Amino acid sequence: MDYLRMGGYADFVWPAYGAAAVGLIGAFVITWRGLKAREREFETMKRQRRGETS
Amino acid sequence: MTRKRRRLYFIALGLFGLFAGTGLVLSAFQDNLVFFFSPTEMAAKKPSTGQRIRIGGLVENGSVNKNGETVTFTVTDMTSSLPVRYTGLLPDLFKEGTGVVVEGHLGTDGVFAASEVLAKHDENYMPKEVADALKKSGRWQETAAKAKTIAPTAP
């Protein structure tokens, strides 16, 4: 398809958008996983505390 | 004076000193911070032949001559000009009337022997039709004004 050739600049335009996508999606995935891991850690901690006091 | 206030003054004063000091240092090292000199600046500096230097300006209209792999052209800042010889691939934005930075040394024959040619883009973005219309209506940016944006520190 002619559009994908980007007027001969395909080797530069697509990697540039790829790099931006990797950066933005990567930062989101790392953040989301980190958040879920912290939430789990916090939950287990709360449960342990309850176990200790009861 | 509360501790908060004292910390505020301390940090504000520190930052002020830091900014002022950095400004002084940067202006002292002006010559080492510019990426290239204009042909006028080079004429004033008189670099020894063989000394590696970067010169920037506009490619003079009608000055580009291609001879096989070798190309000769003139770099100008509208005050002084410098003939340049270069062998190799040219970047896509290299064109007559647009900005260029050449790296190399001044030859004994007064011609600048470039080992690298970099095209300098200006800050104007527009579709081709708009550029054509501007040229047709005569509102196209003057070359001299353009040379000023290529090398802002040029006299």
Added chain:
Amino acid sequence: MHKYANPTVFMGLANGILPWAGMAMALLFFAGLPMALIVSPADYQQGEAARIMYVHVPAAWMGLMIYGVMAAGSAGFLIWRHPMANLIARASAPLGAMFTAVCLVTGMLWGKPMWGAYWVWDARLTSMLILLFLYVGYLALADAFEDSERGDKAAAVLALVGSVNLPIIHFSVTWWNTLHQPSILTMNGFTVNAAMLWPLFLMVGAFMTYYVCILVLRLRIEILNAKIRNARRARAAEPAVNGATQQA
């Protein structure tokens, strides 16, 4: 103003903003990406390579803006000891580093075909690389010390000192001869044609709202971290209170 220094109050506000920012981000990307990649015209000099600008320029602006947020947060932390200001700075740093890296990579990919070189050591490129190093330095310092309070202070000082680089980056193209083109924002407005300016603004908006969304998520992480740390500290102190043997 100072009531937002309270993490509970602040996070209530931040969590309320999140769905709206998320929706705005989705809309802006949905409109901005087709505009940037398909609808916008090719440039009269750069051709289709000009499309790189639509990710490069917003990434550069975000890299600078987030550093400003980080420096302001650090100042708020050092002067008024606002815990929330410090958390905002900490949560922003990785995002600023990411945007700066995206700016540098996309700029290199533009530079090769247009200038004829991926990289040159001119004032703009060099000062932007220093910005990335400042972010990396901040991140390293913020996590370097066991005692997180000391690490936070050292990192905040670095963030403030590094803020001297922001005007240098912005004015580098006017103060010195650089290969990088001057700013598209001049005294007479933008030097970009409207057909290309709108896609650019949409992408700037998309990146901004993205930052807001991820920042809120990262703030939740920072707050959970603080809670977990405090709970651990409290538990470590308990056995001593109960008279049980405790190892240092």
